Amino acid sequence: MNIFGGTTEHFGIDIGTNALRVVQLSGGGTKYNLKSFASAPLPPGITQSDSRLDYQKISRTIQDLTKQAGISTKNVVAAIPGTSTFNAIVKIPPMSQTELEKAIKYQAEQNIPLKIEDVKYDYQIIKEDGATKELTVMIIAATKTKVEQLLGILEGADLNVIALETSTVAMARSLARPEVPLAMVLDIGSTTTEIAVIENGTLVQTRSFPLAGFGMTRSISQQLGLDMSQAEQFKQRFGLSQDKLEGQVFKAIEPILRNILDEAIRSTKFYEEQFGKSVQRIILTGGVSRMPLIAEFIKSYTGMEVMFGNPWTNVSYASNINDSIMSMAPEFATSVGLAMRG
Ligand SMILES: Nc1ncnc2c1ncn2[C@@H]1O[C@H](COP(=O)(O)OP(=O)(O)OP(=O)(O)O)[C@@H](O)[C@H]1O
Ligand SMILES: [Mg+2]
Secondary structure: OOOOOOOOOOEEEEEOOOEEEEEEEEEEOOEEEEEEEEEEEOOOOHHHOOOHHHHHHHHHHHHHHHHHHOOOOOEEEEEEOHHHEEEEEEEEOOOOHHHHHHHHHHHHHHHOOOOHHHEEEEEEEEEEOOOOOOEEEEEEEEEHHHHHHHHHHHHHOOOEEEEEEEHHHHHHHHHOEOOEOEEEEEEEOOOOEEEEEEEOOEEEEEEEEOOOHHHHHHHHHHHHOOOHHHHHHHHHHHOOOOOOHHHHHHHHHHHHHHHHHHHHHHHHHHHHHHHOOOOOEEEEEOHHHHOOOHHHHHHHHHOOEEEEOOOOOOEEOOHHHHHHHHHOHHHOHHHHHHHOOO
16 A cells, blocks of 8 residues: 655564564665664554554654664655455456546445545556456555554654555565465464465455454463463464373364464465466465464465465575574564565
8 A cells, every 4th residue: 555655765664463673675676685673572452552642652662663773764664454454356447547547446435345535545456458458456445544543653753654555565575486476475463364365476365354363372361271471372382283281272273273264265265266376375474473383284274385484585684693584584574575665
């Protein structure tokens, strides 16, 4: 979602439920250099709050973090969580640019389940039919309330917002690989799971829902009678192994993960119906991708090949920070993608 255009020097910021992440790169195309990156934890629940005081706290944390990381610009590109956006894929016959803008507005009104006055929308042409010149267009709309909240937080941190993007658009940029022309990115975070079908580097389908790691921890806490921090430890330690604690942790997590994967499978089916090709690979990212045995579980449940996303593939950095960079790969896909925006 490009609320404003802009190609100036900038950094990327991902305000996730668990943490803030910032990344600044130089270079472009397929070769970037890392200038700085950092993350800072956020107090539980703060990003879901609608209190001004909490926004101010986030603004201050952003100021501290950019200073500590040595970010050298005030220009920022930030992510809008997919759960605050709506998207629709529509087909439009060939027409002039002015007519196209009107057609998009009409399609947005028809397909976005909110009043057009309450959203900011943007679009991306995904495909043009070689013979008929019919366009396949993805319309993405974000609620004005969320956009204004985000702008408030960033401007409160004395930053100059040059663009907002949905996080899946950013992840498509950092995780797409030429050797994997068609894949589904599955980002399982704390409160949100984001799904992005990517074809030849372009996002062709996206979907988000509020079910992810936090729900798994809550389920462990309820079913095993543990407090949330113990449940978190059990989740990270035992994950999906069935021979630990008589499989109790597995049993608490499994139904939630199945729900997430059912949504993912629905997305691939939908893509297959629209584009006639089948998605056979999942690129896994987000904090939950660290869970023991998750790749094995996903592979056997979906029958798809599972690989772990690495947003740093096209980024050069000093070899002595390789371990720390790679250890944070699951959490940085969005922020790296935002920093890569041209
Ligand atoms: N080793 C692990 N095993 C299982 N889950 C883990 C592990 N490490 C982190 N997590 C989970 O990952 C989640 C956080 O992921 P991430 O940092 O991607 O979320 P976020 O981007 O801050 O949140 P969101 O995208 O939902 O706003 C938490 O639920 C955390 O418990
Ligand atoms: Mg996230």
